[in-house]
Amino acid sequence: MAVPAGVAAVVREMQDRLDAMPGDSPLRDxxxxxxxxxxxxxxxxxxxxxxxxxxxxxxxxxFAQLYVRAYDAHIDGGHVPRPWRIAFDAPADLPSLRKVLLGINAHVNYDLPQALLGVISDADFADPVLLGKRKRDHEAIDGVLASRVAAEDDELTATGGKSLVDRVLQPLNRVSSKRFLREARQKVWHNTHELQVARLAGPAPYDVRLGELELLSAAKVADLLAPGQVLLRLAVAGFGVVLPPAA
Structure with a gap:
């Protein structure tokens, strides 16, 4: 069965950018x-x-448009949010797995709370029943992502994007991936509420809180550039970021 029209359009936008990329672009993974x-x-x-x-x-x-805008700004020399700037400017010779994780981290930690605010209105936040429904659908996406972990892991292995150590640790890496995606999504819901409080207070407070989220997310992306087994480190330290209570 065909995917919905809006999703299909986004997939085509992504394909347009893949087609325009050099074959060896580090952003392709x-x-x-x-x-x-x-x-x-x-x-x-x-x-x-x-x-x-x-x-x-x-x-x-x-959600996808936040990535597309950041990517296009990177290509065109425009303003790129810090988490994406670090991900896009990462060394080209990084393993494919690391490149994928950099992008996931920037997109989930920084973009996802903004995307949720974009589709959950102030009135929706004030309706506990509707908000609960939104939260359950947000959580249901975990199942979709978890179902992709093995397939994407196999894709990276088939294309030579994983080291021998990565392949040896593959079963543990898959468990870690599912765990940190779930953990990050829970933190995203918390951060979305923190941004909503700021949105109600006005544009200036919101910009301050979004700036805090940008810095936290950028620091987490930068952590992924440290040497070592990144998935094992994330399994211990966590993948997501948490906005502290507003001052």
Missing amino acids: FLSTYQRTTTAVGQAITDGVFADGEWVEEWDVV
Whole structure:
């Protein structure tokens, strides 16, 4: 069955950028992974996995556009948020797995709370029943992502994007990946509420809190550039970031 029209349009936008990339672009690994994951989310919408598929489709488009804008700004020499700037400017000779993780980290920690705010209005936040429904669909995406971990792991192995140590640790890495994606998504929901409080207070307080999230997210992306087994380190230290209470 075809994926929803909004998701299909986003997948085409991603393909346009993949087609324009040099074959050896270090940015190809993340975008290829993201395109496959977006298609999987679209298929889950079609399959009725979510309570409100139309809302999830809207969220998926808003979320993807945050990446597309950051990527286009990077290519055009425009302003790129710090987490994405670090991810895009990472050394080209990094293993493919590390490149994918850099992009996932920037996108989930920095972009996802903004995307959720883009599709959850002030009135929605004031409605506990509706907000609960939104939260359950947000959590249901974990299942879609978890279902992709093994397939993406195999893709990286097949294309030579993993070291011998990565391959030896593959079963543990898969468990770690599912765990840190779930942990990050829980923190995202917390950060979305913190940004909502700031949004209610006005544009200036919101900009301050978003700036805090940008710095925290950038620091976490930078952590992934440290040497060592990144998935094992994330399994211990965690993947997400947490906005502290407003001062």
